[in-house]
Amino acid sequence: MIRVLVVDDEELVRSGLRMILEASDDLSVVAEARDGAEAVAAAGRHRPDVVLMDVRMPGTDGLAAAAAITALPDAPKVVMLTTFDLDEYVHAALRAGAVGFLLKDTPPRELAGAVRTVAAGHAMLSPQVTRRLISAFARRGPTRAQAARRRLAGLTAREAAVVRAVGDGLSNAEIGRRLAMREATVKAHVSRALAKLSLTNRVQAAILVHEAQE
Incomplete structure (x- = not known):
């Protein structure tokens, strides 16, 4: 329940x-x-x-x-x-x-x-x-975009790829298919990336990705 x-x-x-x-x-x-x-x-x-x-x-x-x-x-x-x-x-x-x-x-x-x-x-x-x-989050100007890119730069290449997929709104299963990973591996990468970025959930990660793309 x-x-x-x-x-x-x-x-x-x-x-x-x-x-x-x-x-x-x-x-x-x-x-x-x-x-x-x-x-x-x-x-x-x-x-x-x-x-x-x-x-x-x-x-x-x-x-x-x-x-x-x-x-x-x-x-x-x-x-x-x-x-x-x-x-x-x-x-x-x-x-x-x-x-x-x-x-x-x-x-x-x-x-x-x-x-x-x-x-x-x-x-x-x-x-x-x-x-x-x-889009509203992304339209915050170059300073915010640069800050977002600096934060994402601390991720490994695999973590960054997973976080970008999160930004595209994909589920763990969909990310696994895109990146040829097991779903459990995707979940582990997401958890580590959120911890490194000091974020609490996938919504915040998606926002950060879109800010970095501005």
Whole structure:
């Protein structure tokens, strides 16, 4: 059973999300929170696997809460929910360690699938906004691009090839086929590369790759 914490300042939205998620036998909403401060407390108390959290809330917003929650020991996966497909809060939340970004009008089946995806350790970005989100990070000018290239230069050739494939949005299995590697070997390279780059997830690695290409 995948345990989910739902965070939104609107009770109607929280109720809707609960109904969608609990329609699946493998998903359970273990708690709800109305703002970021409640979310951090609930994450520590209930130890969910996944947090679905609104970006914009009164008081402690989703950005601050995401940073606090992803810093917890054995932190849950954080997925940001927003009505805006390009939101600077979401950009910053991804940098803070959130692994998902979905629009609130995501169809119910896709929402449940996204929860399963991040619970399994994968990133999940709404298909409608992935390209624009990555492009927004890449349009940060030559200084950021140069810094990204310097960071990537510390990787071995094989690690760099794997990270570039991550930047193309490939899964471990797809990377293995592209680079003629076992999937377990790909996973090991990804883990080492993330550690060397001081990143916490594949979304951040993909962003770094696209920044370097600017």
